[in-house]
């Protein structure tokens with residue numbers, strides 16, 4: 001694309017976002033203060049993820065995966081370094097703007113589903129729309145459509161304890177999708193599921209990716225990472241590997 005080439009030339013190979021980038025980080029550090037001890041969970045992460053990429057972030061326990069996901073998801077801020085989300089410098093946003101951008105641009109999926117126990121699937125999926133003031137009628141239509149897109153039309157009025165683990169995670173994915181976010185961020189989304197159900201959830205991410213979503217899945221399981229197209233490995237808070245997955249190579 002002509003425009004892209006022009007911009008890339010302008011920026012040379014410097015940091016900062018280019019057209020089509022969803023996530024760009026430059027020398028991201030996160031240090032946790034633990035009494036008089038400092039834990040450097042991230043030690044200079046440079047990352048560039050483009051629209052409609054399907055990325056797995058891998059690494060052993062304690063390597064900094066969740067910390068990185070929390071920064072990417074604007075749930076926490078870096079100790080040092082820069083982060084651009086869809087071209088916006090996140091460090092320059094106020095807390096309110098950050099909350100709004102998080103709600104609009106990022107769909108979260110967690111290992112433990114994080115659903116409201118006493119609410120129906122429909123209500124759980126409506127929650128992000130309640131936070132941003134979507135009118136009730138539109139809310140219901142969009143929540144129903146999101147539940148349909150994860151094949152849960154028949155479970156709209158069920159509560160989490162009336163659903164299987166895989167169904168609960170599909171409700172959480174519908175909730176992540178309902179605002180039409182630019183990124184789906186999933187931290188160990190199959191960690192509480194048996195391997196067959198986990199594969200079904202990953203097949204659903206495949207579908208979402210095919211529909212144009214940008215997907216980032218954090219996992220310590222190589223089998224799960226292989227569903228993605230690009231695998232980034234993190235070790236001791238730095239990126240130790242970044243390559244195409246077997247799906248793309250073969």
Ligand SMILES: Nc1ncnc2c1ncn2[C@@H]1O[C@H](COP(=O)(O)OP(=O)(O)O)[C@@H](O)[C@H]1O
Nearest residue numbers: 032034039041060061062063064065066067068
């Ligand atoms: N809130 C916190 N306070 C202090 N240390 C933390 C906190 N969260 C994570 N850590 C530490 O930071 C490192 C990276 O943790 P984490 O990002 O959770 O790794 P992973 O998700 O790869 O298992 C670990 O050493 C962990 O103990």
Ligand SMILES: [Mg+2]
Nearest residue numbers: 065066067187
């Ligand atoms: Mg983790």
